[in-house]
Amino acid sequence: MNFLYLYFVGMFFVIGCFGGGGGNSASEKKSAASILSPARVDTIGSVSTFSSIEVNTEAKPQTSLAAEMKSLSTLEGVTTAAEMEPLILLEGVTTAAEMEPLILLEGVTTAAKMEPLALMEGGAAASKTFTDTQTSWLPLVLGNEGILSSSELATTHFTVSWMEASGGESPLQYTVYYSTAQRDVASLAAVGGIQNTTPAAQGFFVIPDGGTSQVISSLAPSTNYYVNLVVTDSLGQKSLYAGGMVSTPAPAPPTVSSGALSIPAGKLGATSLVLSWTPATPGAPSDTLSYSVYYTTAAKVVDNMDDLSANISNTNAALFVLSNLKTTTATITDLIPNTTYYLNVTATDLFGHVVLYTMTSAVTTDRIYLFASNAAISGRLGGRLGADSICRTKKSGSYDSLPCNYIHAFLSVDQNDYLGNFPTMYGVGNGSFPASVPIWGVNGSVAFASSWSSLLNLQQSANFDNRAALGLGSNFNQYWTGRSPPSLNNSGGYNSCRGWMTDDISSGDNGGVGLYSNRNGFPFQYAGIINCSASTQVDILCVCW
Numbered sequence: 013m014n015f016l017y018l019y020f021v022g023m024f025f026v027i028g029c030f031g032g033g034g035g036n037s038a039s040e041k042k043s044a045a046s047i048l049s050p051a052r053v054d055t056i057g058s059v060s061t062f063s064s065i066e067v068n069t070e071a072k073p074q075t076s077l078a079a080e081m082k083s084l085s086t087l088e089g090v091t092t093a094a095e096m097e098p099l100i101l102l103e104g105v106t107t108a109a110e111m112e113p114l115i116l117l118e119g120v121t122t123a124a125k126m127e128p129l130a131l132m133e134g135g136a137a138a139s140k141t142f143t144d145t146q147t148s149w150l151p152l153v154l155g156n157e158g159i160l161s162s163s164e165l166a167t168t169h170f171t172v173s174w175m176e177a178s179g180g181e182s183p184l185q186y187t188v189y190y191s192t193a194q195r196d197v198a199s200l201a202a203v204g205g206i207q208n209t210t211p212a213a214q215g216f217f218v219i220p221d222g223g224t225s226q227v228i229s230s231l232a233p234s235t236n237y238y239v240n241l242v243v244t245d246s247l248g249q250k251s252l253y254a255g256g257m258v259s260t261p262a263p264a265p266p267t268v269s270s271g272a273l274s275i276p277a278g279k280l281g282a283t284s285l286v287l288s289w290t291p292a293t294p295g296a297p298s299d300t301l302s303y304s305v306y307y308t309t310a311a312k313v314v315d316n317m318d319d320l321s322a323n324i325s326n327t328n329a330a331l332f333v334l335s336n337l338k339t340t341t342a343t344i345t346d347l348i349p350n351t352t353y354y355l356n357v358t359a360t361d362l363f364g365h366v367v368l369y370t371m372t373s374a375v376t377t378d379r380i381y382l383f384a385s386n387a388a389i390s391g392r393l394g395g396r397l398g399a400d401s402i403c404r405t406k407k408s409g410s411y412d413s414l415p416c417n418y419i420h421a422f423l424s425v426d427q428n429d430y431l432g433n434f435p436t437m438y439g440v441g442n443g444s445f446p447a448s449v450p451i452w453g454v455n456g457s458v459a460f461a462s463s464w465s466s467l468l469n470l471q472q473s474a475n476f477d478n479r480a481a482l483g484l485g486s487n488f489n490q491y492w493t494g495r496s497p498p499s500l501n502n503s504g505g506y507n508s509c510r511g512w513m514t515d516d517i518s519s520g521d522n523g524g525v526g527l528y529s530n531r532n533g534f535p536f537q538y539a540g541i542i543n544c545s546a547s548t549q550v551d552i553l554c555v556c557w
Contacts, residue, residue, distance in 0.1 A: 152180040152243060158254035160241060167263045167295075169229035172239050174253060176224060180245030183221035190215060190228055190239045197240035200252050234262035234363055264295030265365035273357060273372040281416040282349040282377045282557045283444040288341045289369060292359035300362045304335040305342045307355045314356035317368045343417065346444045350378035377415050380446060380464070380557045382422070383407075383454040384484040384491065387551055391492065391509030391523045391544030396425050399512055403554035410483065411454050416556035418443040423552060424494035424524075425511050431468055431495070434555075446557055453481025479528070482553070490525040490539070490550045509544035517545035525550065 155175025164171040172188060189196070189203045191214035196202055208215040212230045219226055231237060240255035272290040279286035287305060294301050306314045308331045313323045323331045334342050347353060353376065357369040385406050393399040399421035407419050418438065424430035429437065438445040447464040458481035461467035479486070494508035507524040514521055520543075527539035542550070 150179050150181060152184075152245060152249050152251040153178045154243070154251055154253055158252075160239060160253055160256050162239075162256070162258045164227070165258065165261065167233035167260055168231050169227060170231075170237075170258050170260065171225055171227050172241075172258070173225040174241055176222075177243040177251065180243075180249050181247045183246060185221060185244045186219040186223055187242045187244070188217045188219065188226045188228070188239065189242065190237050192235060192237060194238045194257070197238045197255055200242065200250055203240065203242060203252075231260050233260050235260050262363040262365075263361070266292035266294045266301060266359045266361055266367050268292045268359060268367055268369050270370045272369050273355065275372075275374050278411075278413045278415055279417060280374055280377065281418065282379060282446040282449055283347045284343060284345045284417040285347065285353070285374055285376065286341060286343050286417060287355055287357075287372075289357050291340050292367060294361060295365070299338075302335075302360050303337040303340070303342075304333055304358045304360070305337065305344070305355065306331060306333050306357070307344055307353050308332065309351060309353060311354045311371070311373070314354055315371050317366075320356070320358075320368065345417075346440050347376050349376050349446045349449050351376050377557075378449050379452045379459075380449055380555055381411075381414050381416055381454060382451050382460060382467075382482065382553060382555050383411060383414075384482045384488065384553055385551045386410075386483060386485050386488065388488075388547045388549065389492070389551055390515035390547040391512060391521070392515035393421070393423075393492070393509075393512035393552070395512050396421070396423070396429055399423055399552060402552065403556075406554060407556060414454060414556060418445075419554060419556040421552050422555050423492060423508070423512065424506060425508055426506060430506070431493070435464065443557070449557075451555075453478065454483045455481055457481070482528075484528065488549050488551050489528055490542070491528070492550060492552050493524045493526045495524045507541045515544045515547075517543055519544075 154177050159174075161173045162170050163173065172190075174186070177184060187203075189206050190212075191197055191206055193214070196206055196214055203216075206214050206216055210230070211232060212228075215228075217226045217228070228237070228239070236257055236259050238255065238257050241253040242250055243253070244250045269290060274288050275285055276288055287307075289303070292301055292303075306320060308314055308328075310330055312319055313328060313331050314320050324333075332344075334344070344353075344355075352373055354371055354373045356371045358366050359369075360366045383406070385402055387402075387406075389402070393402065400419065403421050404419045407414065407416075420434075420438070422431065435445045435447040445464075450459045450463065451461045451467045452459050458478050460481075461470055492509075492512075494506055494512070507522045509515065509521050509523040512523075522541040523544050524541050525539055
């Protein structure tokens with residue numbers, strides 16, 4: 013109560029000096045001094061005792077002042093002048109009326125609790141006091157000293173957990189931040205720049221009051237993620253947890269089944285083959301797998317991973333590879349006819365896991381196949397590309413099981429594209445035309461010639477008259493060839509309906525034809541010429557290998 017006491021004494025002193033229009037007498041000054049004596053102060057038990065202090069009740073200001081002072085007795089717990097004394101630091105608080113609103117401060121019951129308010133400039137209302145000092149009264153305290161924990165760790169997700177914060181003004185809100193860069197979660201300023209991204213290189217989740225965990229998903233395997241947590245109270249106070257790093261594990265290696273390699277029917281030719289395999293069972297998403305095909309004429313080179321790795325390291329010239337394939341089929345070309353090849357495949361994921369399939373083998377064929385299109389066609393074939401397309405359609409529709417992958421029309425087109433030039437046109441890298449192997453019919457029981465050159469020079473042959481061997485119907489006697497004598501096997505001497513692009517009868521263009529029988533001593537590829545508009549009983553022959 014020292015503050016009120018001193019306030020009262022001060023006012024009494026002023027009144028004594030200046031009241032009534034004259035100076036204070038020596039006796040009046042002595043009376044005031046006796047009120048300030050330590051003995052008098054020590055005997056004050058409560059503010060209410062000031063009502064019995066002997067003062068000049070005729071002085072209006074003194075009477076009013078005592079009434080204002082009396083109202084302060086409602087400050088619960090303020091019972092002595094010693095408890096009141098710190099309140100004199102409240103700048104601008106000069107009357108009980110200004111002091112009274114402070115009793116609204118919940119929990120402020122003693123002068124000791126009131127003392128921090130001395131710093132408030134101008135003294136003021138309770139509402140202002142609450143707002144300006146709340147963060148210092150109720151600071152946020154992080155649960156478990158801000159330590160986060162992780163669980164349910166998998167290749168693409170994990171769960172982060174925490175203990176709730178205390179203090180602050182409820183409700184509390186938590187925001188989980190994560191990033192592949194540690195600097196992004198290192199401070200309150202840094203987390204503000206995090207955005208939700210796809211794929212999830214960084215992102216955030218907002219969790220309402222009471223939440224203590226969050227699943228973070230759609231992550232990349234085998235990746236370090238830095239995680240942190242921000243707690244925010246209703247007054248806007250923020251505090252950052254300690255944070256930490258979580259590493260998603262790599263997926264399991266892919267697996268393959270035995271017997272997974274195969275060569276589809278009709279896909280093993282004289283100089284090429286198509287290899288197919290079942291997809292590996294991935295530990296990671298299937299689109300992360302790539303395949304490599306290895307083939308050789310030496311079995312041990314691709315039989316197991318140790319031998320394969322050694323031969324890859326030694327750059328074995330007998331080992332060939334098609335690498336980084338995303339499909340499960342591969343066409344292998346430029347093979348040697350009638351040769352055994354050993355083949356194997358590896359599956360590799362993005363995390364360095366490599367798994368080897370079980371080796372398979374195949375023997376390339378030793379023949380070229382010849383068959384008829386068995387369709388009436390004029391000289392307008394669409395050039396080389398159009399004629400080859402007719403043959404591919406016939407092969408897939410009627411002779412899909414024929415073991416060959418390269419298919420062309422048996423035609424001469426111009427001075428560069430002619431039958432005698434097939435070994436060059438379709439050489440290494442473009443089919444590796446097997447000019448030295450025999451030419452067979454589609455039924456596999458009849459050989460027309462022992463080699464390509466012997467076929468082109470063939471004259472009379474009972475075997476060539478075998479319509480079944482050619483798949484030929486009874487209605488066809490002629491086939492387009494585009495050649496005319498005397499230069500049958502080299503450049504020059506062409507009648508090819510202008511490159512097999514016209515069938516205009518008025519143009520007078522002609523095309524060379526061959527006969528299935530009665531060739532009159534000419535090689536079977538030439539028996540005469542006819543108008544390009546003719547189509548009755550004229551088809552084309554096709555070769556494949």
